[in-house]
Amino acid sequence: MLKVTDLHAEINGREILRGINLEVRPGEVHAIMGPNGSGKSTLSMVLAGNPAYTPTSGSVEFYGKDLLAMEPEVRSHEGVFLGFQYPVEIPGVSMVNFMRAAVNAKREYFNQPPMTATEFLKMMREKRAVVELDNKLASRSVNEGFSGGEKKRNEIFQMAVLEPRLSILDETDSGLDIDALRVVAEGVNKLKTENNATIVITHYQRLLDYIRPDFVHILYKGRIVRTGGPELALELEERGYDWIKEENPE
């Protein structure tokens, strides 16, 4: 579904991604790990289409289409979802209105009529259950005053609502206690099918105890320097990141 070839990208004139190659097929779970500052969030932003980042060379195909040529909202409609490392607070815009706008935008893209209020509320109820998201949060402004854990649950809730084909979850585990981590991970697993795929970006291996990856990639200084199976994550857990740094000097 996703084919990233020799992708380079920069922000504010500084090259951060320096030749990424990555292929993801339906049904797969990929983990991307790497020390802070290696470019993991940058990769997720570039795939989701943040206009602050400029892809300078290389290509990204999504189901055969040129992903980089699409507006962020079109990528969303086509099935790319980004769970943000730092979910954005939007005071004054209620979760309900936001989700209704999101759902109906997608339906419009596929020439479907807007959902009725009843259908929509029923759907919201079902999806909330996936991550045990408190009903009260739905009437609040998007992410405003949410705890760290609530923000991350809210990302997975939105993922459940939008039913993406490819989910990129950027450090969805960071800042979560063990209970919250389990709820979030179980939510992700419930949404998993053989037709969709997930890229989990994480700094620690503990998330991977819950979400079993098929592939683990190590991103360092804007390149994937190593790819392996789940055992690679365990090796990282044991040895830390220093050996990666030593193997890949300036």
Added chain:
Amino acid sequence: MNPLEQYLELYRSHRDEIDANGAPVLNALRDDAFRRLEGMTLPARGDENFENIDPGAMLAPDYGINLRKAPIEFDPGMTFRCDVPLASQSVMMNVNDTFAAATDAYDSLPDGVDVGSLREFARLSPAEVAEYYGRIADPGNPVVALDTLLAQDGLYLRVRRGVRLERPLQLVNILTGTAPLMAVRRMLVIIEDEAECKLVACDHTQRDDLDMLALETVEIHVGRRARFDYCHIEESSRKTSRLSTLYLRQQEASSVNIDGMTLFNGTTRNEYHCRFEGENAGLRLYGMGIEDKERVISTYTHIDHAVPRCKSDELFKFTVDDSASGAFTGRIHVAPGAVGTEAYQANRNLVGSPEARMNSKPQLEIYNDDVKCSHGCAIGQLDPMQVFYMRTRGLTEAEARLLLRQAFMSDVIAAVDVPSLRDRLHMLAERRFAGMETACGRQCAAGKCNK
């Protein structure tokens, strides 16, 4: 030529007519205003607190003024229906400069509420009106002096001691006619001790192809433990100018809310001069302006904490796009003896284009230590991360910006204390941000608005 000269000349030559169609209480102040104006000039752009607006130029054109109070042909059914958020409420109207009540306006009012034409009340109860008319408006302000020189009518509202009006009163100000016109109005509000009242006023211009100017002076007296809510909404036209100067005096333990909502305008100057004269009083003064194209708004507020233990809460928000311009000056004065004062002021602005201008100027003068004060002003753009976040969920950039701009104004609207009006304002702001070209009034004339 000094633009005041034409008005002084008008007064010299038509004084009898002005008086004959006014009322003795109003006429009594004209000579003083005339003498003062002879030595004055109108403020011009670039003067202090007139960064983006030019009252001299606004008053320079040769407008028609209906000094004879000739009846205006006017079909109220067209414009005002859609502007009435309080559907079941009786509605009063000012057509240009003349009060014209809807016939059932007074039927449902309790005893102890005098509301109607200022001219009529000034003729019927001169002593009562004279006690308050022109008492707090500053005759040294040339725009006010000009209003005093020429005003013949407007709204009079008096709620007597202890009388509480549950339902809001509504006043619709309509500018109409077939030639450029200046409407000189006056508003005098007296809320006596322990009385309560809410007033919603909205400004509309019926034709958008004529130059119109509304010159308005508002005086509001609020007695001890009294409550007054005043929400003003402007939905005029690109060619409408508005020069409004409001004076408020609050007595002990009174509570006042003022909301100034500018949804559609041309060139607008709103001044609010507020003063606490009794302790433990509270004022909430909020406002917003949605400015695009070449619209201009200038807001000046002055809150005078003259006595101890009063609280003021001020919030103004503006969006300026295209080549629109906005200016906000917020003066807060805390007197040396006004201990225990709380004064909060915020002015937040979204600037949406490189040609748009916004000027923000907080001016705090605090002369004692025992106060809680804060002020903040911010001029910025929509947060690109918020826009991007929304787009990753499938909203277009335009939809995201629309929601964010509505959200920006939502706290100002949420503070309005009339629920049905709040809903109406949310809807109007949404339509406005969605880029709807016409003011509500004209859409309604096309029959689209009442759904």
